[in-house]
Amino acid sequence: MRKILLVLFFIIITSCYQETAIAIEGDFTTSYVNNDESIPVLIKIDNKITGADTYEWTFEGGSPATSSQKNPGEIVYSKQGTYTIKLIATNVDGESNEFSKTVVIKEGINIEFSHEIIKSNYSPVEVVLKNATIGEGLTFTWDFQGGVPATFTGKTPPNVVFTTPGDHIITVTVSNGFESEKQTKTVTVAPYLVSLFSYDPKFEDDDYEAPVTIDFTNKSTSATHYKWSFEGGNPAVSTEENPTVVFTSAGSHEVTLEAFNDKTSQIYKLVITVLTDTNLRILTNVKLGINSAHNNNNIGAMFSTVTRQVYKANEINDQNSSLIDVVFQGLNSNFTNNRFISPDQADNYGYLALKNAQSTIFINSQNLCNCGLNFTEAQFDAMVNDSPIKSLNISYSAAGAQEFGFTFPRIILFKTQDGKKGAIKIKDMVKNGTSSYILCDIKVQKQ
Template structure:
């Protein structure tokens, strides 16, 4: 009887145990750490499976690649792709369940592109673009400011043309579907080609009388080469950027500049009028002060027909003192005693000595010189070339060097150390105390 009861209880207990076996249920979830889907990517595993005693994880493309932990934690992915995470869960009852998830790992974005300008950056500018960005599953969007085309979608765009001068941006935006990045580069298109020049005669040729030496200044824009043609000039042609040319004959001469770059060329023309040579230099309204005006540094008493400047006492130096060829002595503001004196005699008439001074002959009084001179105011006014004074015998005499008083208009003749002859017309004698001065015109032969 006891054996029968025990056997019955065994079957009851066994039957109850089989009915209450624990099933394997649930799932596991994945998430991107920091919501970062671009490599390197860390996937966090959250295991919510129940009823299992052992776990076999396989992480395709991951590190680690396998695990037996219930919660393997975080898995690192270093390469773009779509990967399967598989879990095989088992228990002691022999039950086994397989769970899978798919994760998508996107390529990281590291933009690399270069641009190359064909020929030069003079308009129009053609640009070759090379995209070296590495990665799979990426999309590319190009934008070309003021370019043709203005935009392009794809990894490698066609050549782009920029025509408008100035700076232009090239922007590449790369996306992996999760995030995007952009890189911008700038190209500069040089201004349109312009052919242009200015010119200026040498100081001694500013009257444009033949022969004239002229310096040309190239003002062209975006030019790399130059071809000059000078009608009546020497040289007649030139490829220099800033040439100097001599025009020996009077007349109107055409100057042509063809400026070029590797894209185009342009021509600019101008004319230069060269006047007949008068061999006469004219200076109008020259103020020469009396001694006190000069020494007080108010109005200079010394003049150079070479530099064409009046010098006060404090303006004279070692460089210009040897170029002074006219000196006026006005003894007082009433002009009772006046004369023009040779620069090398200045220290004898109330001035400081001039270094390397010139020797100029002055005829202050044509009436007293006894040298046959009678050059009139009318002759001075009508003189348009050096013919009227060329034959004059201007030489030193004591009578001709005599002083003169308050009288004008008055003509004074002179001859410089280098043999140039000239005449001074005193137009006015202005009484103004220690700043008194004479106002005169001067005509002199050229060097």
């Protein structure tokens, strides 16, 4: 009887235990760490399940791929896609429950694109774009500042043409649906092609009398090569960037420059007028100081018909002293004793000796030289070429070299060491103490 009672008691106890088995309840949640949904992505698991003793996690596409921890922490996803997180939870009572969640991993954005200019950056500029951005599910929006087309949507844009000179920004915006990134490149279009030049005659040819040697300065923009033509010039044609040309005949000469680049060309023309050769250099308003003005470095008394410059004492050096061919001597500010002297005699008349000095013959007093010369002021003023003086017999005489006083206007004749003949007209004698000077016009043969 006692055994029967024990058996019944065991059955009752067992029945009560089965009725109170622990249920597995709740759920788990997922969240994006830092709200970042593009790869690489960290998914945080928050397990709120109760009643379970063991956990079997499966992370499709994740790392780690599985876990038996109640709270597996953060799962790493490095590839875009839609993945399932699954949990099978069990307990000692034999209870089992399955939970699952879906996570969407978006492609990360790593923009890689390049551009290449076809031929050159001279307008119009055609640009090839190469998009090497990797990823699925990305959208691409392109903006081409000042280009044709102006915009494009898609991964592979067409070639773009830029015409206007300057900088043009290419912008691509890439989106994965969660975030967007931008990248820019700059295309620079060179200025429009312009054909242009200026010119300057050689110093000795600045009167544009034939023959004239002219230096041409190319001022073209966005050009790579050139074609010149010179009507009546030597050379007649040239492909140099900055040629030098000689025009030997008087008249109007058309100069043409055609400038090229690999896209286009442009022509620019000018007409240069060459005058008839007078073989006469005309120099006006030349100031020559008295001795004190020269030696005190106020107004020079020495002049070069080659450089066309007046030199004070402190301006004379080994390079220019041999070019001086006119020297004026004025003993005082009252102009009581004046004369033009040969440069190689300067040290005999109150000046320092000139190195490699020239020898110039001066006739200061035509009426005293007994040389048959009577070149008047009217003849000087009317002289437009060297015909009036080229036949003059200008030779040294002591009488002709004599000084003269305060008298003007006055004509002085001279002949340089290399045989060029000339005349000086003193227009004024300005009394200004130690800075007194004469004002002259000079006409001299060029050769």
